Amino acid sequence: MPAVQAAPADQQRLLDLQALDSKLDQLAHRRRTLPQLSEHTALETRAGQLRDLLVAATTAQSDLAREQRKAEADVDQVRSRAERDRKLLESGSAGARELSNLQSELESLAKRQSALEDVVLDVMERVESASARTAELTRQRDLAEADLTRVTAALSAEQASVDKDVAFARSQRGLLVAQLPADLLALYEKLRAQYGGIGAAAIKQRRCEGCRLELDISEVNEIRAAAPDAVLRHDSCRRILVRTADSGL
Template sequence: MNAEPADQLRLLDLQALDSKLDQLAHRRRTLPEIGALQALETKLGQLRDVHAVSAAADSDLAREQSKAEADVDQVRARAERDRKILESGSGSAKDLENVQHELESLGKRQADLEDVVLEVMEKVEASAARTAKLAADRTEVEADRERAAHALAQQQSAVDKDVEFARSQREVVAKQVPAPLIALYDKLREQYDGVAVAAIVRRRCQACQIELDIAEVNAAKSAAPDTILRHDSCRRILVRTADSGL
């Protein structure tokens, strides 16, 4: 395939724009803000799980406290009934003695149950404080995540603007290159890691950085200006420029 020297030079412009687009795509995929946001989302997910467990523990302890208080109330009610029986003096001496013994047992039982209530109340207080701290931490991380998401969106928007500008430039350049040459260029880009064409600078291929051997130099010197040169080493299209040193 042959191509006018001007079209070959346009290929260099096209390659520069495509390389820039590749770099911008890589930059967008690897923005540090992405990692920061992902880390915060992971942390937030963990906090949500722990907070949910702590809140469930609060509910369990609240039920435990209610039950313990109900047990105390039940013993108090029974003791109050026994006291009224004793105060009334109704019943035989044996019955009143039994009531007195039961009242003493109820007193011990009430004291034990009240200790349980106090113990549960301490657990409730500690659990509630832990849950409140987790809720505050969650709110703080949620705010951090929102800020990180906003920062990422700003960086992505900036990259997208650069991409849009580079694409518009590429469209202009591509329209000036003959279709067969574009087809070859696109094919080589797919084959060789996105780099299809390179300039010869001081007898060195700028794609693979390998210097042309003497046979390649002589062939490039003798080739017609519209001849498409291919580098024997990397198979990219070579474009002669004023800095080629040929």
């Protein structure tokens, strides 16, 4: 004799419970595999990378701007020194030896100024390039963050829709569970955990809907002979077998 017995109506409810549990499993899988999830992850990564690149580019631009200011200050210092020497030279107050020194220094300062101005031009070009890179990275970051905001909203909407279906299915499940005998429910839950989420299956045209195997003649005869309240198990997949009007027995 089977260890568990249950009224045919309760066994039918077990199929309804299995249908709800299968739906809940499907909903859980759907929530884990929403297409927006992978897109959201990719956009999060992309936006983070762009933010990091932008910080580095902004820092580099700031460093170059500081370098430019220093180079321009060096040029101004040389110009000031040269201007002072020219005024002293033009004043006529310097002696012959000092005049010679001033002329020599002015020639040296002119070369120095030319070299420093070349440095300024080089730094200015690099500042311009860095500024363009910062602007482009800012544009890309803004686009990525806009896309991330859009996908986040779409993902939240999809998750909310799934969660709504889950909440409804769970409420229906609670109503069904309350109507089932404790021993039948315990057996079902144990088998469902052991056999891939399927604890009970209907017999349809002499086939187990759990494992999709056709029942052999000895199994059919055993089921025919079983009492209506006998809780049957399939020898092959060990799931609970539930007789229905479409069992073909």
